[in-house]
Amino acid sequence: MxxxxxxxxxxxxxxxxxxxxxxxxxxxxxxxxxxxWLYFTGNSLGLQPKSTKEYINQELEDWANLGVEGHFEAKNPWLNYHELLTDTMAKIVGAKPIEVVVMNTLTTNLHLLMVSFYRPTKTKYKIVIESDAFPSDRYAVQSQLKFHGFDEEVGLIEWKPREGEELLNIEDLETILEFEGDEVAMLLIGGVNYYTGQFLDLKRIAEIGHKKNCVVGIDLAHGAGNIQPDLHNSGVDFAAWCSYKYLNAGPGSLSGLFVHEKHSDNKELPRFGGWWNHNKETRFNMRQPFDVMQGAEGWQLSNPPILSMAAIKASLDLFDEVxxxxxxxxxxxxxxxxxxxxxxxxxxxxxxxxxxxxxxxxxxxxxxxxxxxxxxxxxxxxxxxxxxxxxxxxxxxxxxxxxxxxxxxxxxxxxxxxxx
CATH class of the missing domain: 3.90.1150.10 (Aspartate Aminotransferase, domain 1)
Structure with missing residues (x-):
């Protein structure tokens, strides 16, 4: 051009x-x-859609007029409100609806995912991140290593740019896995690096990790709503992202979570349980043994925070339109x-x-x-x-x-x- x-x-x-x-x-x-203003910080906090107030006010009205009955009688019933976000969010990140849920916040979701997917042994326990990963990712994996009894200095491997360069080279990740892959349990990589803006080849990363029997996770905080990560076809095991940057859902708003369909029926995966990842058909029976839900919803713990989700819906409806x-x-x-x-x-x-x-x-x-x-x-x-x-x-x-x-x-x- x-x-x-x-x-x-x-x-x-x-x-x-x-x-x-x-x-x-x-x-x-x-x-x-x-x-x-000349506003160029949608990568930190997206601007507010004018429809957001209307969407939130609808839930405030229903709360005022219906009280607890809003769970069933609201214009958008609260009981299953999170399901209103699933299809559009799945399209944005290139996933199937069963692979996506909106819940919690980003680092919380990464920890919940690592409960399931970081399963270290005495000989295969190391974690690979990019050297200039966003600090919360670094802190999260360091704390996971310590929680499992490993030395973070030994257990954390950094994928670094070459001398005198700023960008990551995928061949260098291959070299790391070639030499240390038998000791690596997990890769947790930022799909779009927060500092350089580099969008990494997720499919290639997944292939490199899986070749050495490593779990592959992606932080899409700077990717969701910005690039097309094609998560399902990439083959990565899990991913998480925030909604307040390119997804314009407001400061500190909820996170999206992806778990690949290949894991959706594996009820043996260790995870924390809560009311909202129990089978929705028997959830209100209250006295049933825990029966984890299929797909990404199986990582939910609590019922959805409606006011935050209303703000997300206002933005996602714009994405769906365009x-x-x-x-x-x-x-x-x-x-x-x-x-x-x-x-x-x-x-x-x-x-x-x-x-x-x-x-x-x-x-x-x-x-x-x-x-x-x-x-x-x-x-x-x-x-x-x-x-x-x-x-x-x-x-x-x-x-x-x-x-x-x-x-x-x-x-x-x-x-x-x-x-x-």
């Missing part, structure tokens, strides 16, 4: 964009003069334009460390600025450009196809160039 470094070109792209009207369905934060294919198509164009404009600055002081191949990244570009510190991020914020700073010298920017425009991207790079 041929890009042009002009405001007129950016405006024309927005005019030709069939998804441009979606921006009007989100609340765009404004400065004190009523001017829209579809991930259309969003990815726009995302590649929008990020491609962003990359073009950054390169047009022509400064040796900045470089994009995110892969240049659109198939190996989502909508995040990580811009490394030589000799910069957080003062640059502060100056951008003062100009109403909302980005995300990561130490030591990276600005993470995510032009989200649901609500960011080509004009947003053009203006942001103009301001960045001026500050540099």
């Amino acid at each position: 041929t890009y042009k470094n002009t405001l007129e070109y950016a405006k024309q792209q927005d005019k030709d964009d069939q998804l441009s009207s979606l921006r009007n369905r989100f609340h765009i934060p404004k400065d004190k003069n009523g001017k829209d 579809g991930m294919e259309a969003l990815r198509e726009k995302s590649e164009k929008l990020t491609g334009y962003f990359e073009f404009l950054i390169n047009e600055i022509g400064s040796d002081d900045i470089k994009i460390i995110t892969p240049s191949n659109p198939k190996e990244r989502g909508c995040q570009l990580s811009i490394q600025v030589k000799n910069a510190d957080k003062s640059l991020h502060k100056k951008l914020t003062e100009r109403n450009v909302i980005t995300d700073w990561r130490e030591p010298d990276v600005i993470r920017c995510a032009p989200v196809p649901l609500y960011n425009s080509f004009e947003d991207v053009y203006k942001m790079v103009l301001i960045l160039k001026d500050l540099l």
Whole structure:
């Protein structure tokens, strides 16, 4: 695609964009003069759909008017409310409905999944993560190693970029498993790296891990609603993700969980039990022995938190209306334009460390600025450009196809160039 470094070109792209009207369905934060912020942090917290208040108010009304009867008589009965989210969430991550459930929060779900899938022995107990994994993943696997009585310094193996590089090389993961695979019990990899924005080949990772009889889990916090992970066909054993980034469900909102269909009927998998992963046909009998449900719902513990789920439903209904294919198509164009404009600055002081191949990244570009510190991020914020700073010298920017425009991207790079 041929890009042009002009405001007129950016405006024309927005005019030709069939998804441009979606921006009007989100609340765009404004400065004190009523001017829209240039918001590029959907990779940390997505913006609020204007329909969210309506969706939550519906449940507040039903609670006010129906009390406990809302579980059965609400417009969207609460008893099975989580099922209203399943089909769309499954489409977003490329899974079958039986493989997906929305519950708890991300790290909680990762721990619950590891209860089932991290089953170490004295000789096969090590865990592989990427060296710059998101801190909560690192803390989670370290604590799992310690919980099972292993030394985290020995048991944790890091998949690292090569000397002088920022991105991970899949051949290096193969080498790790070739030499240490007999001692590795599990891989827990971020499907899209939070720092570089690199989208990893999940199918290849699963094949490499399974070849050495390792369980393969994926953290999709920066992937769900951003890329198309095709979880079912990838063959990974499990995955989890949050809903407050690209899925726009509000701060601290619930997590999605995936367990591959090949495990759906295995009632022998160890797991924690609760009321809500017991067979729904006999759940209210109250005196039945535990009978775990089939599929991903077999990892639920508690009844669904309706107000949070209402916010998720508001956003998922937008995704269902538009579809991930259309969003990815726009995302590649929008990020491609962003990359073009950054390169047009022509400064040796900045470089994009995110892969240049659109198939190996989502909508995040990580811009490394030589000799910069957080003062640059502060100056951008003062100009109403909302980005995300990561130490030591990276600005993470995510032009989200649901609500960011080509004009947003053009203006942001103009301001960045001026500050540099």
